[in-house]
Amino acid sequence: MYLEEINGLKIGSFPTLDILAPELSVLFFSRKGGVSDPPFDSLNLGHGLGDPQEKVEKNREKVIKHLDLLSKNIAKMDQVHGTNIQIVDSGGPYAKTDGMISKTRGIALAVSTADCYPVFLYAPSEKILAALHVGKAGALKGIIGKAAGMMADEFQADISNTYAIAGPGICGKCYTVSDSDAKSFPCEVTRLRKDGWHLDLPRFITNELEEAGISKEHTLFSNICTSCYPELCFSYRRDKGVTGRHWTTAVISPRSLSL
Ligand SMILES: [Zn+2]
Numbered sequence: 001m002y003l004e005e006i007n008g009l010k011i012g013s014f015p016t017l018d019i020l021a022p023e024l025s026v027l028f029f030s031r032k033g034g035v036s037d038p039p040f041d042s043l044n045l046g047h048g049l050g051d052p053q054e055k056v057e058k059n060r061e062k063v064i065k066h067l068d069l070l071s072k073n074i075a076k077m078d079q080v081h082g083t084n085i086q087i088v089d090s091g092g093p094y095a096k097t098d099g100m101i102s103k104t105r106g107i108a109l110a111v112s113t114a115d116c117y118p119v120f121l122y123a124p125s126e127k128i129l130a131a132l133h134v135g136k137a138g139a140l141k142g143i144i145g146k147a148a149g150m151m152a153d154e155f156q157a158d159i160s161n162t163y164a165i166a167g168p169g170i171c172g173k174c175y176t177v178s179d180s181d182a183k184s185f186p187c188e189v190t191r192l193r194k195d196g197w198h199l200d201l202p203r204f205i206t207n208e209l210e211e212a213g214i215s216k217e218h219t220l221f222s223n224i225c226t227s228c229y230p231e232l233c234f235s236y237r238r239d240k241g242v243t244g245r246h247w248t249t250a251v252i253s254p255r256s257l258s259l
Pocket residue numbers: 170171172173174225226227228
């Protein structure tokens with residue numbers, strides 16, 4: 001992931017996508033450049049966490065301005081760690097859902113996180129985009145396979161030619177889980193260390209993508225751990241539940257019709 005500072009915001013992007021799918025823009029908005037006070041400093045984009053509403057709105061305005069979109073063209077989810085996936089063709093809030101699939105150009109699909117992984121699937125030939133909120137619960141319940149299945153069944157997307165792009169999330173060294181959580185995952189993605197069980201969620205996500213038909217060669221990870229980089233990222237676990245939320249957004253350019 002390439003990080004650059006633009007108008008005070010520190011934004012991550014995937015330069016490889018410029019070659020693979022130039023019409024697709026995936027951006028990670030780090031915690032830098034907002035107006036919120038600690039512990040939400042500073043670009044907290046999540047409501048209902050204890051940060052004043054007007055500050056969150058100001059932060060969202062900064063992101064929307066950078067995206068060069070109208071706020072009505074942002075599709076965001078009320079995420080519940082489930083596997084509900086909605087097909088969307090306009091912005092707005094979507095209740096109780098952890099996945100969106102769209103072929104509409106100029107609509108930003110936003111995933112809100114602070115340790116879970118924002119995962120995007122993109123079929124460049126058919127220009128079908130999926131945005132998924134993938135934590136341990138959603139991953140285990142199969143949200144990745146479900147999204148790939150819907151892209152293939154409902155939009156005839158060629159999954160063997162589909163890319164996966166994952167933004168920042170918690171790494172295996174930082175992610176401790178309960179004994180029962182560890183036992184519900186395959187043993188190759190868990191490890192018992194001195195401080196208890198650790199879950200390698202990015203590895204499990206990679207396995208789930210492969211199972212769904214998306215190869216490792218077609219998978220891009222940011223390789224940024226939310227817990228390892230406090231100056232850049234909010235981390236629910238590191239900050240003991242009191243922290244902000246970032247957005248990672250994906251947009252198919254409205255100009256892609258002419259590409
Ligand atoms: Zn880490």
